[in-house]
């Protein structure tokens with residue numbers, strides 16, 4: 001885990017899944033907790049090296065790689081853990097993530113690896129959007145839904161730093177996954193569009209390096225164009241009525257992806273569902289039931 005100094009009082013803890021640190025008055029606010037106990041211990045090592053105490057832990061969204069270490073941070077420091085509503089329910093009940101990926105049924109064991117099923121953590125209070133002082137820190141909690149249902153970003157106005165969670169991904173991450181995880185395509189695009197309007201100089205997101213305003217536009221364009229590609233490939237798969245597994249196969253084939261793990265399949269299927277609902281809202285897709293199959297097709301021209 002590398003400690004990257006963003007400003008005098010803001011740090012980016014770079015790892016497979018990043019965390020953020022804000023310092024004030026000898027105390028630290030931790031933004032996200034990494035995947036597991038080991039990640040939490042590495043965060044605490046960096047906090048100790050800065051000679052500060054953890055005041056609180058803020059979780060941006062309830063994906064295992066962002067909150068899996070929260071329970072360990074809480075146990076070791078006694079610091080309160082805060083998260084947005086909805087996300088907090090999953091952080092306290094991590095089984096909800098494999099359950100929703102498996103359409104509500106008791107999940108198969110392949111959905112119980114630590115990247116999907118994290119350790120639980122009690123949440124002490126819910127994060128509300130807006131400018132506020134929390135534990136002596138000047139903060140702005142900024143809604144950023146789309147990748148997760150109620151994801152937030154954490155802004156530090158005095159530092160000019162926005163901890164942007166998974167509101168956008170660096171190009172290397174998008175290229176690695178091909179079809180990243182989104183629960184709502186329209187909200188994701190709105191979140192991307194909102195980022196340049198925010199009054200921050202540095203955007204330190206959950207994966208990869210922080211971006212300054214100079215580099216931000218190109219990376220946001222890259223994200224938006226990847227999403228447009230996935231949605232248009234989904235639309236193209238509706239020329240003939242098809243069920244969701246056929247649509248997923250067509251989109252993945254078109255992107256030359258070879259999905260080799262059931263967990264990746266189910267994560268990808270969520271993104272395809274998000275595309276189908278986006279197309280339906282736009283009047284471009286319809287669904288019907290025929291012979292006990294739920295079929296999607298392009299909306300008939302009117």
Ligand SMILES: [Zn+2]
Pocket residue numbers: 061063066147148166
């Ligand atoms: Zn995430």
